[in-house]
Structures are given as structure tokens and as C-alpha cells.
Amino acid sequence: LVTLRDVTHRKEIEAITKEKDLLEKIRFLSGAIAHEFAQPLQIIGHALELYVMENGSSERLNVCKINLQRTTKLVRQLQNINTVETKPYLNSEILDLEASSKEKADLAVPEKKINKWVTPESK
Numbered sequence: 001l002v003t004l005r006d007v008t009h010r011k012e013i014e015a016i017t018k019e020k021d022l023l024e025k026i027r028f029l030s031g032a033i034a035h036e037f038a039q040p041l042q043i044i045g046h047a048l049e050l051y052v053m054e055n056g057s058s059e060r061l062n063v064c065k066i067n068l069q070r071t072t073k074l075v076r077q078l079q080n081i082n083t084v085e086t087k088p089y090l091n092s093e094i095l096d097l098e099a100s101s102k103e104k105a106d107l108a109v110p111e112k113k114i115n116k117w118v119t120p121e122s123k
Contacts, residue, residue, distance in 0.1 A: 019084065026095065027081050034078035041072055077101040 048064055077097040085099035 023081070023084050026084060026100075030078040030081050034075045037071070037075050037078075041068065041075065044068060045072075 045068055048061060048068065052061060074097065078101070080101040081095075081097075082102060083100050085096045086093040087096040087099070
């Protein structure tokens with residue numbers, strides 16, 4: 001007597017469950033990281049804004065503004081991971097933040113104010 005059993009459906013469910021568990025763990029970690037970085041970024045943004053108000057703008061401050069905006073975008077991506085997408089990195093793979101997240105809401109860093117810091121008129 002030979003019994004054959006199709007385990008395809010069970011394997012698919014196991015794979016889906018494994019992927020959901022991985023996503024949950026990634027979101028747990030990335031959410032904690034984003035939370036810890038958000039407040040210091042706000043403080044840096046406000047400090048730079050006050051400095052510009054007191055001392056004027058400069059090319060170095062523009063570099064700070066650009067990198068603050070880039071870091072803020074990364075934090076938003078960490079907050080909004082909704083799938084697991086990877087990309088090659090050296091001899092391995094890493095999480096592709098851009099592909100794994102959708103930006104939903106602005107982080108409370110004053111980007112609009114930062115954009116006013118360095119204008120063509122202020123150079």
C-alpha cells in the first residue's frame with residue numbers, strides 16, 4: 001500500500017508564514033531604530049535653523065541641510081517597511097529600504113523651513 005500526499009499547499013503556507021514572521025521582526029527592529037533617530041534629527045534641524053537665523057546661511061550649512069533631509073527620508077523608510085525586498089551588497093544581500101517601504105507621512109523635521117535656509121538670493 002502506497003499513500004501519496006500533495007504537500008504543496010502546506011509548503012506554500014509555511015513559506016508565507018515564514019515571510020510574515022520575518023517582516024514582523026524587521027518592522028519591530030526598524031521601528032525602534034526610526035523612533036530613536038527621529039528626535040535627535042528634530043533637534044539637529046531646529047538647531048541648524050536657529051544658527052541660520054542668527055548667523056546667516058553658508059555652503060557648509062547647505063550640505064548639512066541636504067544630509068539631514070537624506071537621513072530623515074531614511075528614517076521615514078524605516079518607519080514604513082511593508083514588504084521584504086533585498087538588493088546585492090558586496091558578497092551578500094541587504095534590505096532594500098526604498099523598495100521595502102512606502103512613504104506615508106512626513107516625519108516632524110522642519111524640512112519646509114530647512115528648504116528656506118539656502119536660496120539663490122542668500123548666496
